[in-house]
Amino acid sequence: MSRFVTWLALMGFLAATCASAYIPLGPWNTVINTAISCAKALLIALFFMELRQAGTLLRIAAVAGLLWLALLFGISWSDFATRTISPAPWSVAR
Amino acid sequence: MPTTQFDSTLERRESALLGMWAFLATELMFFGPLFFGYVHARIAQPEAFASGSHHMHIVLGTLNTAILLTSSFTMALAVHAAQESRPLRAWLVVTALLGAAFVGIKAYEWVSEFSEAANASGGEARFYFLYYAMTGLHAVHLTIGIAIVGWLAARARRFNAAYHAPVEVTGLYWHFVDVVWVFLYPMFYLLERYR
Numbered sequence: 001m002s003r004f005v006t007w008l009a010l011m012g013f014l015a016a017t018c019a020s021a022y023i024p025l026g027p028w029n030t031v032i033n034t035a036i037s038c039a040k041a042l043l044i045a046l047f048f049m050e051l052r053q054a055g056t057l058l059r060i061a062a063v064a065g066l067l068w069l070a071l072l073f074g075i076s077w078s079d080f081a082t083r084t085i086s087p088a089p090w091s092v093a094r
Numbered sequence: 095m096p097t098t099q100f101d102s103t104l105e106r107r108e109s110a111l112l113g114m115w116a117f118l119a120t121e122l123m124f125f126g127p128l129f130f131g132y133v134h135a136r137i138a139q140p141e142a143f144a145s146g147s148h149h150m151h152i153v154l155g156t157l158n159t160a161i162l163l164t165s166s167f168t169m170a171l172a173v174h175a176a177q178e179s180r181p182l183r184a185w186l187v188v189t190a191l192l193g194a195a196f197v198g199i200k201a202y203e204w205v206s207e208f209s210e211a212a213n214a215s216g217g218e219a220r221f222y223f224l225y226y227a228m229t230g231l232h233a234v235h236l237t238i239g240i241a242i243v244g245w246l247a248a249r250a251r252r253f254n255a256a257y258h259a260p261v262e263v264t265g266l267y268w269h270f271v272d273v274v275w276v277f278l279y280p281m282f283y284l285l286e287r288y289r
Contacts (some may be wrong), residue, residue, distance in 0.1 A: 003167060003170045003171060003174065004167075005161065006167070006170075006265065007164065007167040008169075010161065010163045010166075011163065014156070014159055014160060014163065017279075017280055017284065018152075018156050018284065020287070021280070021284035021285075021287040021289060022287050022288050024288040024289075029284070029285075029288075033280035033281075033284055034280070036280070037276050037277045037279075037280055040163075040273075041273045041275045041276055042106075043279070044166060044269050044276070045272055045273070046164050046271075047170070048167070048169070048170040048174075048265075048269045048272075049265070049266055049270075054111070055108060055141045057108065057112060058108065058111055058112060058115055059117070060178070061112055061115040061116060062115050062118075064119060065115075065118065065119030065122040068119070068122075068123070069122050069126045072123075072126065072130075072192070073126070073130055076130055077130075080134060081172060087215065
């Protein structure tokens with residue numbers, strides 16, 4: 001039963017994300033799309049992947065990957081955001 | 095009856111699931127850099143990404159998302175059936191067929207977009223590069239998933255409440271691939287659709 005309700009909710013979110021893309025909201029379109037994607041992923045993880053019933057160990061394992069990816073994103077982004085590109089002398093266009 | 099290295103069947107089950115979650119974490123590392131590249135490229139050239147997105151088949155993309163979400167639902171039903179010792183072959187077959195339908199539609203999209211992608215330049219070329227790389231990597235994963243689910247369907251009679259670890263573990267993989275698509279769909283199909 002909970003699986004069917006989850007499927008219905010996923011279909012509802014899909015309709016919402018598709019419909020919202022046709023409303024001009026500027027950068028908020030991306031925010032809404034990302035938020036809806038996260039909500040769908042959470043529904044799938046909790047009900048289809050059964051994390052709701054899972055023990056602490058599995059929950060930590062599930063979150064650890066995301067945490068690690070967030071760290072790598074943060075470190076990579078700090079590099080791109082704080083450095084200027086200084087090409088080698090031989091690669092500067094003449 | 096648990097094998098000797100486990101204290102209980104519960105511990106054995108949790109070990110199998112933990113192993114799969116650890117594998118999925120490495121899969122996240124596999125897909126992650128492409129997502130980072132996408133964010134970086136799109137912030138650099140937002141207009142090119144928006145115009146590239148307008149070349150996508152919105153109807154086929156949305157239909158495919160619905161197909162894949164439904165396949166996750168039938169996969170969850172297969173796992174649930176196994177947990178309760180009910181027949182699960184039909185659910186596995188439906189899951190594999192929905193997966194195959196997804197890959198078929200995706201293949202049609204790739205072919206129909208190919209000439210435009212080959213002639214694109216600048217930011218749009220980067221958009222198409224990321225599109226083919228990310229949906230391609232996703233489709234490879236889904237194809238592997240279809241093969242495993244088909245194999246499980248052939249052996250469906252062996253699974254019951256006491257033994258169904260292969261079904262559960264495959265289910266986790268299938269849902270993971272579904273989650274990846276949940277993020278890919280708005281990233282490629284839904285940019286500035288209102289224009």
